[in-house]
Amino acid sequence: MSDILGYGAYIPKNRIKIRKIAKVWGKNPELIEQKLGLEEKAVPDQDEDTITIATQAARNAVKHADINPQKIGAIYTGSESHPYAVKPTSATVGEAIGATPEMTAADYEFACKAGTAGMQNCMALVESGKIDYGMAIGADTAQSKPGGALEYAAAAGGAAYIIGEKDGIAEIEDTYSFTTDTPDFWRRKEQPYPEHGGRFTGKPAYFRHVINATKGLLKKTNQELENFDHIVFHQPNTKFPTKAAKKLGIPKEKIEKGLIVRKVGNTYSGATLLGLASVLDDAEPGEKILVTSFGSGAGSDSFSIKVKKHANNPRPVKKFVERKKYVNYGEYTKLARKLKR
Template identity: 55%
Template structure:
């Protein structure tokens, strides 16, 4: 089989933050305790002029800055998100135009709750592997919304990462991907509704844990590996607690998970979560490092990836764009009133 993998990557996280404590103050909730329970210290907030299109563009531009692959050789571009700016009208065309990839290409938006970004990587692998496209771009990005006062408000955040998938000059080979998909309504947003709804504790065992565990075990069985074969593991991270628990259950150590666990500092970036976590790992990975990745999207499904870093990472210009730790190093903290204004939660006169 043809080797397909990552040629380049780039991430982006908005500069603004709010703490669970600040949110809790408004709703009469022990936000600090809640944050501790969820293991979320703060979450990112987009500026009023940011949305999935601008976040995805910034991530894709960072991705292109690190490679000499010209944008016009990108044959396909997918933006996975659950907060596309339009219900109808693609985000992908905006991004493709902004990075100079259009027009000889295909593009589309994907939606699969929090795993639309990794779904894009799988689609891209198929196109590149089959020869239909020389290069394809998969982006996972979100400006996820939590209803005021809802538990999700403490975690739903904004960010994204972009991956250039190809066959040549790989910095990491994607050895295999498998998915586990069922019809499990643990979280949804109906057409026309501004905020998603979740099924409370049902989002845990039958949803997040069952799917991730199944996909992870399938993968290790298929490729004949065990947790100790991997230097890094990245799991979907709706909060800081779930990925730690699922990792431990599967036999991964804290050290393996730590590098790719960003949620405690930026919150749940939904479709951006696993892509940003993987970007943080690639920021520091060395040749031959093996990375285990499992995304989860409500509704529900899990995409697992077995990735091996190549020697290409040595030549690769990682410094041509900011690393994830650089992206999040200088945040600006908002009070709840400013946060509500930024997120359009305050009704203004037309």
């Protein structure tokens, strides 16, 4: 089994109100806010991208775990907005945290679930005794077409986890995945913005995979949902994870602590991992957490986690959620490089 030795979050400071986006495109702001359960989203600054977000999260994780970064044997960064098409984000992160050169690294892409896929790889390498510590990162500066439905949610942020064999703050008891070929959302090569299947992103994509992965994990580990104190689902908005919880009969209070999307938007590969970090920030020893990510295309990774001690993270998720500066739609289009010239 593997332990989480430490974790770090990072969310850019800029925010835009969802109602401001809706107003620009002639939609009903109240209806959009209410339908999606979103108030504002995090927007990267001009000098921020997935590499800088992943690095800040990774640095915070190293500080929290209080380990020698030279002992990190693997770094995997999951994102759908790696700044380079070819040249690994993970290598720059490794250099910036002082983990290079004796380590393996690769970038992952599986829409919003590439970060949890990295976590599974770190678990495998740690449990087989190949490495001492592994680092899994989920980070994104999500792209969205101006005026499209994704623009209300596509945000920026990330989280990094350091996985080791023992002596961590929480134990990852087991993991289970559910993957199929489902064309709910994609971005073709050299296209600036992704396309999506509208309502098709719901039932056959998000709900089928999240629910089956969650049920599969429970069956594999011989547990009931009642065993868990907190449940974290991938959060493209507030509506989807709330509805998934309802379908599974999970009481609302069990998903609340890990639901931060309302204030930061959908941070894609960062979303599930930031939700988990938010739960770990205040979790009590002995509490159990069930985590299920979702990546379009489509798949879900589920984890059963048992908290061993108080995290005492000096940079909790709340700190990043509350640190903000509002920008208007014009400034946002400049920052998100949506203006052609």
